[in-house]
Every structure is written in C-alpha cells, then in structure tokens.
Amino acid sequence: MKTTQAKTSIKRSLAVLAASCALFTGQAVAQEPIKVGAFLSVTGGAAFLGDPENKTLELYVEKVNAAGGVLGRKLQLVSYDSAGDAEKARTFVKRLIEQDKVDLIVGGSTTGETMAVVPLVEAAQIPFISLAGAVVIIEPVKKWVFKTPHTDRMACEKVFVDMQARKLSKIALISGAGGFDKSMRAECLKVAAKHKIEVIADETYGAGDTDMTAQLTKIKNTAGVQAVLNPGFGQGPAIVTKNYRQIGIAFPLYQSHGVASKEFINLSGAAAEGVRLPAAALLIAESLPASDPQRSVVVNYKKDYEARFKSDVSTFGGHAYDGLMLAIEAVKKAGGTDKAKVRDALEGVRGYMGTAGVVNMSATDHMGLDLTAFRMLEGKGGNWTEVK
Template identity: 45%
Template structure:
C-alpha cells in the first residue's frame, strides 16, 4: 500500500505546482491605462544596459503621466528581467503579450535576446522597440520591429572617418567574444576598405578575461598605427591598463559600449588619450547651443541624476527615447496595435537622447551619422573632437 502511494503523491505534488500558477492572478480586463511592456537584462552580465534602461523607462512613464497621459489615459509599464538569456526573453515577451496584454514592448537590451523574440512579436503583431545595437535587428526591415540604439555600423563609420582624417592606415583590433563584440568586429572588417584602412591583426578576448597582455603583445608585433577595442566594461578598461603596462603608446579607440563615466573610473590613469564614438549625452555641456539635442539632453541628465542620484549613461536613453516615441505613436490610436506601428513608422524629427529620429518604412532605426560624435578622454573627462 505504502509503495503504491508513492507516484500518486508525487504526481499530486507536481500537479499542485502546475496549478499554483495557472490559478495565479489574472490581468484585469478593460483597464484604463495604456499598458506598455519592458524587457531588459536588469541583472546578469549586461545589467549595465538593462538597469539604466529600466530606470529611464519608469522615468519616461512618470513624465508622460505627469503631463496628463495619452489622450487622457495614463501609461503603465510592466517590466521583466531577461538576465540576458534568450529563453527568458521569449518567455517574458509571451507573458507581456498574453498575461499583461501590453500594446507594445520596449527592449530587450541585447542583440541575441532581440533576435530571439522577434519571431514572436512578428507573429502576434505587437510593436517592439529594441534597445540593442546589432544592425541585424532592422536589416532587413520587419514590420513590427524598431530600435532606438545607434547601430554599430554608425559607430564604426565614425571611428574610421576620424582615423582617415588623421592618417591612420594600419590598425589592430581586439574584440570581445560575445554578440556585441562579434557584431563590432564584423563591421570593423567590412568597412575598413572603404576608408583605406588595413586590419593587420585581429584578436579577441573573453568577456570574463582578466588579462589581455597576450593579445596586445601579438598586436604590438604587427606595428599598427592604432588599436581598436570593442567591448563593454570591465574588459576595455583592462585593455587600457595592459597597454600602459606593455608600454604601447599607440592611439587606442574604444567603442560606444564603454561610453560612461564608469569607464574613466575603472581605467583611471590609463584612460587618458582614449578616443571613442558616443551619443551626445556624454558631452551635453560642450555642445553648441544650436544643437537641437542640447536642451533634451540636459533635462534628461538633470532629471535622472535627481531621481536616481547619478550614474547617467547613454544606455538609459535607448528606453527613454523608445517610450517617448511610443507615446507619440499611441496618440489617437485607441490602443490599436497596427495603428501604433503605422504611427511609429511616420515619426520624424523626434529629438531624443540618442539622436534625432526620422523613421521610414525602409529605416526602423531612424538615426543618421550625426547621432555620434568622437570624444577623447583628457584629464579624466570627455573632450569633444572635431
């Protein structure tokens, strides 16, 4: 008798587990607010993206509600954490769509998570505004997928233009072996001939690596004119320090992935003289008053600092821009997803944090090369290069 009871018991326990969430709270129907979903890698190795994105989205929602919402209805954001994991991202998107009944989704933070959720939103036709850099997201264009982060295509072009101007012809590149680095490497390799630049050494490092002297030693052996490093904190700071250590005095170019004060803090002394492309947020104070973004940037920086006590970076801007553009697109739609999509495609001259957006049916990112500026780190702060 005792032995027979065993599988039954377990099955019942399992059933209880299964039922536990089936009977979970359901989203209410006919709710007043417009619901918007957010999925970011709030924890995990890419939290430096997801965390400010979540905060900025919450801030943007409060701003919109303080101005009376959209067509008199408030906006509500439902935010989930993907931890940078594609499976979790797909689960979260489905949860947003079927459980929370959101009208549109902002995020995910990374290219792989975005690529994983794209088929889902395309199938159920919910607009998605990604915060990831990869160009594959909007090329070729998918009807319901947009993105606000500047593509690495533009970042590479900005670096190469600067190099061309300063007569740099031979470069060594050092990229991180994750989606961000791989995408950056592809663009560096692809665009180099257009600017008369030759890549003499291609090296890579792992996201958790603690020492890059071996790779830099190999790059040093090829005598390049400059080194380009493509990664996100803390790797690039280690690269900067290792270059000092090896006595490599070549110009070092970094990607927009480290465009935050954190990088200067991490690299310390070794940050001096490093050049990188960045959205204008880092140099908002240095911009001429004629720059259309200046006022928006200063307001965002002031609000964010006041609300969260500092830590402003360009990353949060991706979600902030997405929410404000979505608010524009939501107007007058009554919550019709197809209309929201159509409106998103019609957005033009939206002055945001990452640049001035003009979406078209062919361009779902809407940013031009002027979204990036080159900066150099001098005396522990950013200096705008021509």
C-alpha cells in the first residue's frame, strides 16, 4: 500500500516536472526574444542595492515590452539573486552564459561580485554592464565590461573642487570600515594632491561604532584643519554628523554620495544643516529647473518607480535603469544581438542622458560620466538643495 502511494506520488511529481519543462521550452520557442541576463544582490547585506535594481529592471522590461519591444522583439529578463556573494555571482553568470544563453548581462550590485565575474565575461565575449561603484571595474579598461554608476574617485574630485572654490585646502578624513568607505578613502587620498588638497588628519571608526566623539575631538585639536570629509556609508555618517555638532566643530563638513538620501537628513536631524555632499540629480528631481536637460529623465523614472512600488526611489535603481537603457540603445544601434556589434555600439554611446548624467563612452572610458554628473547639495531646512 505504502509503496504504491509512493509510486503514484513520484509519478505525479514527474508529470509536474515534465509539464513545467514543456512550459519553459514552449515560451522559448514561441518567439525569439532578446535575453537580458541579470545577477543582483536582491537579498543579503547588499539588498539595499539589489532590490531597487531588480525592481527597476522588471518594471522597465515590462514597459518596453508593452510598447512593442526592441527591434520588434520582446525583452526577456533572466534574473538571479547572488545575495552579495561573489562565488554565487560567478556561478550564476556561468549559468546565464552557458545555460540561459543570454545576449548581454546587466548586474553585479557590488564591486566584489562584479570583479569576480569579469574574467568570465571577458572569456565568453559577452557585453556586461556593471552596476557597482569602484574604479577598478573600468580601470584598466576591459573590452567587454562597462558600468553605469559614478565612481568614488569622481565623488572625491567633486568635493575637492568645491573645497577649492571655498579656499579650503587642509582637510581631515574620517571613514568607516566598510568596503565603500575604504575604497573611497583610498581614492580621495590618491586625487587630493591633484586638487592641491592636503590631508592632515585621517581617522577611522569601526563598523558597529555608535559614538565618534573621540576621533572628531582629535580632528578638532589638529592644528590647521579647515574642513572634514567623511567618506562613509550606512549609519556611521549620521552619527559623525551629530557628534560633529555636539562637540561644536566650526569648519565645513562634507559627506559622500553614499549617504545622499532623504533618510540621512531624517537620521541626523538638525545636524544635517549645512552639510554638503555630491549626489546624482535623482535626489532633487522635482526641484530641478525646467531648463535642466536631465529633468525629464529623472522625474519620469521617479514617477514610474514610486507609482509602481510605493517606495522612495534610490540612485541604485537609477543605475539599473541606465544599464538597461544603454543596453537597449546599443542593441538598436547594432541592429540585433550580435555580441561584438552590441559591444561596439556600447562603446560608441555619445550624449545619452541617464539618471546618473550624460554618458559619453569611448574606447578609453567605459563609464562615460564626468564631474557634471554630480550635483553639490547642501542640507537646508530639512531638505537637500543644490549649491550653485
């Protein structure tokens, strides 16, 4: 009795399996879609990146298909959750290339995940648009690898240019222990001299620290400091900002694009008043003047995203938007999904206006953004306003 039961249940599950297989192949045969592969940290520690990115891709693949697709072909999104794990990212990219046979890849929420798959996409010769920040992704230039987000080096330079304009040349750094913090701190130290900025104090804090008064007091007592830059991510910068006001440091405080959000002002309250940071235009979408060429792009993306998901738009989702749109533009220009042609088309993108800024790709620049992509913002009356 028991064995027959077991047998029928096995048979049933086999039937289900067969049916689902048929379903999948049926979909694939019906029409030749353009396959966009994605691997994103939808869950795990980097979910704040991967979640909006994944939602954005789903939303716009749907929208593009509803409008008739690309070159008369539908887009098909094949997305996997790499959970911030470089090993998983690698396996999923192999799967995208070997098993799903995608035409191009958009993804890689973190630098680690991106760098882990670079050898694979280079070997397989498939266009790959990364959504991660660090400079190492595009420097040195890798033939098949592109990226959409600004780099931390650009953020440093934007801040330093602003400091120069305010005649501040001796500064202190205070940064955390995370990947973002470390990478940006290193980049800032590298480009400081180019902007005639001298870093005379360099403090760090731990990942879970809840008080940075000690480090800030040290900075306060360092003779000659004219400004402080906090390349930081997560909760740390809000605490730094609060402590900064508590011990009454008078010189200007700069934060990074890592905390460029309304959330940061909510967390640090009145202390955020006067804090400056570089940020993408998305953060101040509605307050951009009508003459701003970027206004329509960011306002539309913001509206679409917020209407669909009922949650605040983030710059990270914007990177995915840019990635998908660049991919579509390249496929259109290449007139198909021939990988080499799509790659060449990506490299030839000029004057594309995305949520991150104007993109001008070239053989030596696979990101294509310049410093105008960042806006210098200042906390004023509980909101961000652009510094002119």
